[in-house]
Amino acid sequence: MFARKADDNLASFAKRIDDLVAKNVDKEAKGTVVLLGKKDDFSSKLETIAKDKKIEQVPLTVSVDGEKGPKQYQVNKNVNFTVVVYNKDKVVTASLAFDKLDAKQQDEALAAFAKVLGVDPPKSSGDSKKEDTKKDDTKKDSTKKDPD
Amino acid sequence: MKLARLALALALVAPLALADEKKGPTVGDTAPTFDVNDVTGPNKGKALCYV
Numbered sequence: 001m002f003a004r005k006a007d008d009n010l011a012s013f014a015k016r017i018d019d020l021v022a023k024n025v026d027k028e029a030k031g032t033v034v035l036l037g038k039k040d041d042f043s044s045k046l047e048t049i050a051k052d053k054k055i056e057q058v059p060l061t062v063s064v065d066g067e068k069g070p071k072q073y074q075v076n077k078n079v080n081f082t083v084v085v086y087n088k089d090k091v092v093t094a095s096l097a098f099d100k101l102d103a104k105q106q107d108e109a110l111a112a113f114a115k116v117l118g119v120d121p122p123k124s125s126g127d128s129k130k131e132d133t134k135k136d137d138t139k140k141d142s143t144k145k146d147p148d
Numbered sequence: 149m150k151l152a153r154l155a156l157a158l159a160l161v162a163p164l165a166l167a168d169e170k171k172g173p174t175v176g177d178t179a180p181t182f183d184v185n186d187v188t189g190p191n192k193g194k195a196l197c198y199v
Contacts, residue, residue: 032198034184043187050188061184064195070182073173086179090199095173 001109002034002063002075002082006045009101010081014060015053016110016122022057024117028088031058031113036069038062083109087116 001017003010010033017031035042039062046060069075075082081101085094094112098105107124114121173179181199186192 030198032184039185039187046187055188058189059184059186059191059198060188061186061198064183064185070180072180072182084173084179086199090179092173092175092177092179095175 001032001084002036002069002073003101004036004067004080006035006042006049007101009106011049011053013101013106013109014049014055014058016106017113018053018055018058020110020113020117020122024119025057027117027119029113029117033058033060034069035060035062036065036067036075038066081105083112085109085112085116 001013014033017033021029021031023029033046035046042062046062049055050060063069065071068077073082073084076097079097079099081098083094083096083098084092085096086092093116094109096105096109096112098109103124107121111121179199181197183195183197186194186196
């Protein structure tokens with residue numbers, strides 16, 4: 001994937017790609033995060049993301065072509081995130097462009113990745129948040145039901 | 149006549165605008181190779197291609 005900024009959403013998305021790759025190493029799953037810009041501007045941030053999120057399978061990199069990115073990819077300069085998915089034969093199966101990388105966009109990109117791997121898409125980060133909320137609600141409810 | 153000129157101008161500009169919105173390889177294309185500067189992992193510090 002190509003990114004123009006290294007924010008928290010990119011960090012969480014990189015972690016989710018890393019998890020999906022780790023679970024599908026036998027299928028030769030691979031992923032790469034490519035920041036578009038100057039290496040000096042992103043190196044420190046990417047190292048921090050890799051360390052904090054324990055990203056081990058997916059290399060975090062910076063394009064040698066700067067902000068424009070690889071010429072052959074013609075990455076849209078007006079969007080922040082471009083996800084390109086390709087299969088074992090290196091045939092592109094999805095090309096997605098996002099201005100932001102919230103749970104919805106992450107889920108869409110991961111679904112395209114899972115599809116090419118022939119596996120079920122990973123659990124939505126939005127769903128996990130909902131489940132956490134439900135758990136919290138359950139705790140609250142159980143507290144309310146307690147007559148003492 | 150002015151309307152016709154405006155329509156023609158729009159017709160000429162629109163393809164340029166659309167071309168600018170291209171978002172990378174199209175489905176079915178072969179993913180091109182390209183080099184990156186690796187910042188993390190075992191290849192940290194190297195310039196290489198992962199495609």
